[in-house]
Amino acid sequence: MMNKNNAFKVGYFDFHKDPELNFQLNRFYTYGAFTKEELLDIGSRIDGFDKWISLFCELGEKTEKEGNPFKAATCFRAAQFFTLSGEKDTEGNSLKHTLYDRCIKLYNEYFFSSYENLSFARVPFKNCELPVYYSTCEDPKGTIVIHGGYDSISQEFLVMLPYLTDKNYNVYFFEGPGQGEVLMHYDVRMTPKWEDCTGAVLDYFGLDDVTLIGVSLGGYLGTRAAAYEKRISRLVMFDLMYDFYGAILNKMGSFGKVFDYLTRHKRNILWKWLNKKFDEKYFTKWLLLQGYAIYENISTPYEYFNHIKEYNTREISKLITQDTLVLAGASDIYTVYYQDQLDALVNARSVTGRLFTKEEHADHHCQVGNMGLVLDTIAGWIEEKTNGEKTGTDRREEG
Numbered sequence: 296m297m298n299k300n301n302a303f304k305v306g307y308f309d310f311h312k313d314p315e316l317n318f319q320l321n322r323f324y325t326y327g328a329f330t331k332e333e334l335l336d337i338g339s340r341i342d343g344f345d346k347w348i349s350l351f352c353e354l355g356e357k358t359e360k361e362g363n364p365f366k367a368a369t370c371f372r373a374a375q376f377f378t379l380s381g382e383k384d385t386e387g388n389s390l391k392h393t394l395y396d397r398c399i400k401l402y403n404e405y406f407f408s409s410y411e412n413l414s415f416a417r418v419p420f421k422n423c424e425l426p427v428y429y430s431t432c433e434d435p436k437g438t439i440v441i442h443g444g445y446d447s448i449s450q451e452f453l454v455m456l457p458y459l460t461d462k463n464y465n466v467y468f469f470e471g472p473g474q475g476e477v478l479m480h481y482d483v484r485m486t487p488k489w490e491d492c493t494g495a496v497l498d499y500f501g502l503d504d505v506t507l508i509g510v511s512l513g514g515y516l517g518t519r520a521a522a523y524e525k526r527i528s529r530l531v532m533f534d535l536m537y538d539f540y541g542a543i544l545n546k547m548g549s550f551g552k553v554f555d556y557l558t559r560h561k562r563n564i565l566w567k568w569l570n571k572k573f574d575e576k577y578f579t580k581w582l583l584l585q586g587y588a589i590y591e592n593i594s595t596p597y598e599y600f601n602h603i604k605e606y607n608t609r610e611i612s613k614l615i616t617q618d619t620l621v622l623a624g625a626s627d628i629y630t631v632y633y634q635d636q637l638d639a640l641v642n643a644r645s646v647t648g649r650l651f652t653k654e655e656h657a658d659h660h661c662q663v664g665n666m667g668l669v670l671d672t673i674a675g676w677i678e679e680k681t682n683g684e685k686t687g688t689d690r691r692e693e694g
Contacts, residue, residue: 303327303454307656307664310338315578316347319373322663326454328369344577348374352394359401365409368401372451380584395448395479402450410456418469418499420492423481427496428453429467430460437677437686438465438505440496440527444512444536445485446585448475452510458670469496471516473589484591487605493520493527504528504686506677511661512536514622514629515606522614529680531620531673534661537632537639539606546628558600570596612639618680619643622669624651625658647676 304327310320320338323329329337337354341347355370375394382390407413412431417424428449439459441452449468459466470477471492473485497505506529509517514536521530544551557563573579573596586599593599619640623630633650640646649672651657657665 303666303670304331305656305665305667306331307659308334310334311341316341316344318659318663319376321659323369323373325663325666326369326451328366344377344581347377355397364401364405368398368405368450371398371401372448376446377581379581380588392479399448399450399476402453406450406453410453412460413453413456416499418495420495421483423472423477423483425469425471425492425496426476427467427469427499428456429465429500430456431465432460432463434463435465436463436684437681438467438502439508439677440467440469440493440502440505441508441510442469442471442489442493442513442516443474443510444514444516446474446589447511447513450475455666455670458667459674462674467496467500467502469493478589485589486591487516487519489516489520490523493517494524497524497526502526506531508533508673512539512606515539515608518608518615519611521617521619522611525616527617528686529618529620529677530615531676532622532636533669533673534622534624534627534629535608535633535636536606536629537608537612537636539629540600540604541607542629542631543600543603545631554600558597558604561597566597608636609639612636613641615640615643617643618645619647620673620676621646621648622651622662622672623649624660624662625653627658627660629660645680 304324306324307321308324308331309317311317320334324331324334337350340350351370351374355367355374358370359367371394375391375398378391378394380391384390384393410430414429416427416429418427426449441455443449443452449470452468456466471489472478472483477483493507497503503526505527507517507521507527508531509515510533514532514534517530518532521527544555547554557565557569573583583596583599587593590599590602593602621633621636623633630650633648637646637648651662651665651669655665655668657668662669
């Protein structure tokens with residue numbers, strides 16, 4: 296069982312030769328779901344994505360029977376994450392949805408039995424409801440609102456809750472369009488206009504003067520929300536997402552210029568060759584199918600890469616007037632724009648940048664490898680910007 300008082304382990308290890316699989320295995324280590332020895336064994340048994348899915352399904356069944364809902368939930372989420380959209384289970388239902396429901400049930404079993412004062416609400420929003428996990432204190436020093444990014448679920452972030460509530464903050468985790476339950480149960484797709492769903496959560500709970508933390512692609516989404524929603528007083532990009540498309544392009548190296556040209560020429564003959572190449576490799580096929588499921592009216596690589604061009608903070612950064620903390624890992628592909636992001640925040644009340652290094656075991660995306668350090672950084676920054684004084688309101692609690 297995860298130790299909720301000391302959940303985060305330090306270190307980033309070579310559990311698997313595939314960097315994408317290795318990153319996920321390190322996440323499980325960081326959050327305390329598995330030991331290093333267990334993950335070394337798991338990594339040695341995985342020879343590809345199909346084996347990843349089957350092995351984690353087996354481990355999920357085993358650990359659930361052993362009475363470890365957190366580990367079992369992590370296993371089913373691991374399998375669900377890399378399952379291709381469109382795959383069916385033995386009864387002909389969506390395997391991705393089946394595994395999602397299974398892992399959420401187990402996550403809820405664990406968190407509601409282990410975390411004191413954890414509550415849940417569904418916030419009405421357009422044609423769906425936004426799930427919100429939250430915990431409040433009797434005499435809070437402030438309010439923190441947290442959301443994820445691309446294909447995220449709130450339950451993966453709830454491991455942060457004990458740390459933040461121990462600091463005496465009211466904490467709210469929510470999912471918006473394209474994420475978790477909103478996507479899986481309502482089929483509501485992601486939109487760049489994140490201020491709408493964020494505003495709905497703030498309205499429902501009567502929140503003001505909050506710190507907003509956007510995780511992963513949430514670094515863009517949260518920035519977009521803060522640009523138009525001034526009940527957000529402090530913004531944390533965890534991590535920065537200055538240019539989603541540009542970072543992917545940069546990773547392509549010299550081919551990036553050719554690819555960028557192709558995204559502006561839909562009928563170029565090279566798309567036929569590229570589409571075939573994307574389909575031949577499991578990871579790129581999975582990545583694109585994820586995008587087709589998350590975004591509205593996207594069904595080709597051409598449409599996908601053009602759509603994600605919208606997810607950048609180049610223009611909206613000048614609309615940020617809040618205290619802003621920009622986090623980045625030295626080895627993360629998005630960090631190529633670290634200085635650009637700092638420089639773009641020309642109207643922010645204050646700008647603080649923190650670049651995490653390999654020596655700190657925090658140089659990867661969202662500081663997987665040293666979650667305790669990044670939370671210390673965020674908490675210390677909030678304390679500094681508020682002078683340790685109480686901030687925020689929750690008018691629903693005030694009656």
